[in-house]
Amino acid sequence: MPLKPAPGKFCLMKPLFNTLTIPTGRHKMISGMRVLGFSFLLTWFSASGFLSSTPSAARSDLLTLLVFTISLFVAAIFHKVIAKHLACSWISELTIGVLACVGTILPTVLNEDIVIYGLCPLFTGFGLALLSLQWAQLFSELKTSAVITQTIVAQMIMSLLHFANSFMPPLPEACVRGSLLIASAATLIMLLTQTQIKNQRIANNKTSFAQRISLQDKPEAQHCLQWKPFVRFIVAINLWGIAINQIYNIYRYCSPVDFSSLSMPAAVIEVLFLGCLLALVNFKRIKDTNLYTIIASTALLSFLLVPILGFENPIPFYAIFLSYCTLSILTWTLSARMCEAYHIDSVIVYGCSIGSFLGMQIVIARAFSPDMFTTIASLPTQQNILCLIGACMSLIAYHLVLNKKSALWLNNQPNISQQSPKDSTVKPATDPFAHWDQIAHDFGLTPRESEVVLLFARGRSYERIQETLVISRGTVNYHMSNAYRKLGISSRQELLDLIDKSAINTTIESSNQ
Known part of the structure; x- marks a missing residue:
């Protein structure tokens, strides 16, 4: 018997208030905490390599990034075990933050090999990896649009902190970076506690119809198909990382530009650019795909400006600095999109993407010695060729994940018709x-x-x-x-x-x- 409308029911405005997400004071406070805590974590990566530091601190940072990278990839491999232990107590979380803080400060003060090459990189690298995965776990539970907005705001705050740190000598700057890691850990544990309470309430309620359908719509035969877009995504992130670090090396070893003197104006330009992006996003003047295209174009522009303007001009350096920031936004937001679209574990997605862009590619770039790099980029012609290669790599990365035919923008679930013949016996789920x-x-x-x-x-x-x-x-x-x-x-x-x-x-x- 067909269903009929309930008599006498008139609901004109009520549905709007139940379906729209209206931010309350509590929601605003939680969002603000999430943005601040995440920006504190990003400040460590922003300052490392761009601001002046002692030789011992620079060597410790390189080893820290190596430990950070290895930890994230190991976590991605053993994601089922790691995911169970991401929720930490107050004491353990603050302990991790304090150890990472100490590991950041000590190399600036001491010059002992056991400190630089042993304890500090181990403590700081492992702490950064754990904090990054925990922030990733929080972002994976948000909609992609919310991740975009909050990541842009966090990057703006990070740029302001970077601007403030550029006025400081190495030791106070290291103290600030380390203290921000403690603040990030403290903020994180408060947010994780709120999330656990919320998830417990949801678990105690009756399973909704939408949840039952989502379980039916994910047969085991489809799970293997989710790895193809994931591999394309990781390849693209690595191409962007290789390209941007390649041009960074060119400026680092072959250009007379002094990074420390340009960090302050670069941070100001970065804040202004991110402010424009945030305004476009908040006023719904731009789609997510167009926003990603703008970010990818910013990276491409940094490669093309070097052959046009030359290394003596500081404008290409500002573009490089801006590209690092925007590609970081792209990495975090596309990772959230992968988790939302293909239901892949956040530890796998963020472990591989963040481990590649903020870890592995930076380690590879800094592992080059000046003599080794100047051998292959000593002449302006060689430098221009390397920049054009970086531009090509950026275009390939864009087409892997951001063009209209990319797997990242298809429906949330892969098409069952794409199953292999051996999976053809699997009965498709009934469309509700x-x-x-x-x-x-x-x-x-x-x-x-x-x-x-x-x-x-x-x-x-x-x-x-x-x-x-x-x-x-x-x-x-x-x-x-x-x-x-x-x-x-x-x-x-x-x-x-x-x-x-x-x-x-x-x-x-x-x-x-």
Whole structure:
């Protein structure tokens, strides 16, 4: 028997308040804590290599990044074991932050080999890896749009801290970097505690219809197909890392430019650029894909400016500094997109992506000695060729993950038709929305209302519905309000229950016939 609208129910404004994400004071506070704590972590990577430091501290930083890289890749391999131990107590989290802080400060003060080559890189590298994975775990539970906004704000705060640190001598600067790691760890444990409480409440509630469907829609035969876009993504991140570190080496060994004197204006330019990106994102003037294209174009521009303007001009250096920042944003946000789209463990995704961009590629770049690099880039022609090679690598990376045909922008689940013949015996999951057209017809929904509500029922956000149907936010709100009034419901859960009930009734009628 077809379902009929509930008589006498009129819900015009109620659905909007139940479906839109309205930030409360508590949500704003949690978001602010997340942004601040994450920016404190990023400050360590920003200052390392760009600000002046003692020779012993520079060697310790290189070994720290090596330990950091190895720890992240090991965590990605043993992700099931590592994921169970990411939730730490207050004492253990603060201990990790304090050890990382001490490991950052001591090499500036002491010049003992056991300190520089042993204890400090071990403590700091392991602490950075653990903090990065824990921040990744928090980001993996957010929507990609939220990760984009918060990452941009965190990078802006990091740039301001970098600007402030550029006025300091090596020892105070190392103390500030180490103290920020403790602050990042303290902020992280507060956020993880809130997340655990929230997840516990969700676990105690009844499993929703959407959760049951998501479990049905992920048969084991599809799991292996998720690795193809992941491999493309990691290859792209490494290409960007190799390219940007290659031009960094050219400036480091072959240019008369003094990094320390240019760090302050570079940080100001970075804040202004990120402020423009943030304004575009907040006012919904740009899509996610276009934002990523702007970031990738910024990296490409840094390679092309060197042959055009030459190494004596500081403008290419500002572009390099800006590219490091924007590619870091790209790495974190695309990693969140991978977790959201393909349901891959965040430890695997972030372990490989962050370990590649902020770890492995920086270690490889700094491992080059001046004599070795100047041998292959001593002449302007050789330097220009290397820059053009970097530009080509950047274009290849862009087409691997950011073009319209990339696997990263396909539907959240791989197509079952792409299964191999040996998996053809796996029975595909029943589409829970197969009878949606009949429901829309019974309740008198218009075609556009039907499209909007169906996308919302499938888990699409309001922003994604806008992009898919090419309509404004106000139009989405209008259609949702009318559809909710006709359906006699007031929340997404009631919508899913309605679809579930319709599917059960249809199944019963079919069996009776």
